Amino acid sequence: MSIDETPPAFPFPAPDTFEPPEEFRRLRERAPVARVTLPTGDRAWLLTRYADVRAALVDPRLSRAAAEAPEAPRMGNTTPGPKTILGMDAPDHSRLRRLVMQAFTARRVEALRPRIEELAEEQIRLVLVAPRPVDLMSCYALSLPIKVIFELLGVPYEHVDRLHAWSEVIFSLGGHSVEEVKEARGSIIGYLRELIEQRRQEPADDLLSVLVHARDEGQQLSEEELLDFAMIIMTVGHQSTANSLGTALFTLLHHPDQLELLRKKPELIPGAVEELLRFNPFVFTGTQLRVATEDLTIGDTVIRKGEAVIASLGSANHDEDVFADADRFDVERAPNVHLSFGYGIHHCLGAQLARLEMQIALRTLIERVPDTLRLAVRSDWLTWKTGLTARALVNLPVTW
Amino acid sequence: MSGETAVTGRDATGTPATTGGQRATGGQWRISVHKSCRRSGICAAAAPRYFSVGEDHRTRPAAEPVDPDPELIEVVEACPAEAITLTDLATGRPVEAAREAAAEGATREARP
Incomplete structure (x- = not known):
């Protein structure tokens, strides 16, 4: 590659099938x-091997805080923000994280199981009873995680409705202008500011009250x-849960033999x-891009201070060095x-909760919807959206 | 299966306690990582001196008993699977329990 050749655009074009991008x-x-080359025109180093990805994610020289600096390379029109947990390094x-961690441990999440099952049953x-075809995305994959996290x-x-609409704007990669993203973010913050004032007057048994308490009594975090x-x-x-769940349901509908296996052996659902x-x-x-805080070497490549590094979890998860027959979907x-x-x-704070929600959502769907369940349209008619770190379905019309 | 210790540091030597006055825990600590580990990598990233990840992708604690370090308690508390325990080799008890007891004692003493 000659020096002035533009590096390939990333994200790579969407796959038409269940094959990950050939790139x-x-x-x-x-x-x-x-x-x-990122959608913003900025450049980045893309890591695609499992070993490199994992090593990068534990390397303190690859900083999330540095990626939030005004002059840092950007993926799209929005970043989580320097005052968020996603935009910080240790010790901030x-x-x-310590303030809310207790709410997300395996044990605490397990205690939510009966409530999540109740919500899944409602959904x-x-x-x-909905007229068919029914959109599993809006009626199920989205509404269940929303109800859980809101509660x-x-x-x-x-x-x-408005909170979800605003967050769609924030999490879209390039679909909205910088101004639109700023406005949506401002709307959410404005809404939460009011809600937080209410909790100050009248604390409740919820995570928001825990955070308000940590702010007001312990001075453990700033208002921002x-x-x-x-x-x-x-x-x-x-x-993230809704998008993963929607894609999961689509994947299963596309692999009827695997879905059938889960019907016969529901104990395979967690796996x-x-x-x-x-x-x-x-x-x-x-995951979000990192910025090097000093010169470092990955493999044979020197990454300079200030340059962006993207660790592709999607690629790492299909690395044949770690996963035999990696492009095959095998529930076992x-x-x-x-x-x-x-x-x-930065391992997902809500990982245990997301796992449990997905397990319950799958089990409930399998148990309650007749086994003639299928996609109602050709899969290439489905609409996709591009988020900050993944593509996800806009709709998933099914019938049975 | 839960609670079963999957990987521990090598046999503890039971190093004698260095009971220094007000210290809540006296001895060295042994780190254990249980089977419930979900491989979040939080411990390996936050305290690489004490945890490593093997070829088999499992997280292993430092093999030898280690000197008490408050950083380790933070790591224990940060594990989403609650899969890490610290044992005080002087007492054979979990460090957390000793610490909580000490904190309680301190609270009681602080009362008028």
Whole structure:
């Protein structure tokens, strides 16, 4: 490649099928640390091998805070923000994470199981009585995670429509202008500011009250951090789960033999969820870009201070060095050491909750919807959206 | 299966406690990572001196007993799978329990 040649555009073109972009395979084999051009025109180093991706995610020299600096390379028109847990390094990151961690441990999340099952049952009843074809995305994959996270955080469900619409703007890669993103973010923050004032007057048994208490009694975070934290939990907390669940349902409908296997052996569902998370060929990064705080070497490549590094979880999850027959979807795959929730200090705070929601959503769907369940349109008629780290379905019309 | 220790540091030597006055825990600590580990990599990233990830992708604790370090308690608390335990080799008890007892004691003493 000559010096002035423009590096290939990233994200790579959307796959038409369930094959991940061919570029990932080629890069893993030939150029595991590759220069790419981002939608903003900025450049970045793209890591595609499992080993490099995981090593990068535990490397403190690859900083999220530096990626939030005004002059830092950008993926799109929005970033999580320097005052969010996603835009910080240790020790600020650990200070904030510690405040809510207890709500997301495996044990605490397990205690939510009966409530999530109740919500899944409510949603599946709506699916069952809806006129067909019914959109599983809006009626199920989206509404269940929204209800769960709104309840956990303490956001009234009646305001779901506008909150979801605003978060769609924030999480779109290039679909909206910088001004539109700023406005949507401002609207969410304004909404949360009012809600937080209400909690100050009248604390409740929810995560928002926990954060308000940590702010007011313990001075453990600033007002801006409090607002941004609530915003991240609410938005990421429903968007990422809904998108993963929607893609998971689509994947199963596309692999009827595997779906049939889960009907016969529902005990395979937890493992199937891990495989659905790993297999998702529509994840192009799965995590936010990092910026080097000093010169460093990955493989044979020198990364200079200030340059951006993208660790592609989607590619790592299809690395044949770690996953035999990696492009095959196999609900019985074991072990399954996928990186879909990231790795290291930024490992998804809601991972246990997302897993449980996906398990319950799958089980409820399989148990309650007749086994003639199928996609109502050709799969190439489905509409996709491009988010900050993955593509996701806009709709998923099914019938039975 | 839960609670079963999957990977621990090598056999503890039971190094004698260095009971220094007000210290809540006296001995060295042994780090254990249980089977419930979900490989978040949080411990390996936050405290690479104490945790490493093997070829088999499993997280392993430092093989030898380590000196008490508050950073380790933070890591224990940060594990989403609650899969890490610290054992005080002087008492054979989990460090967390000793610490909580000490904190309680301190609270009681602080009362008028």
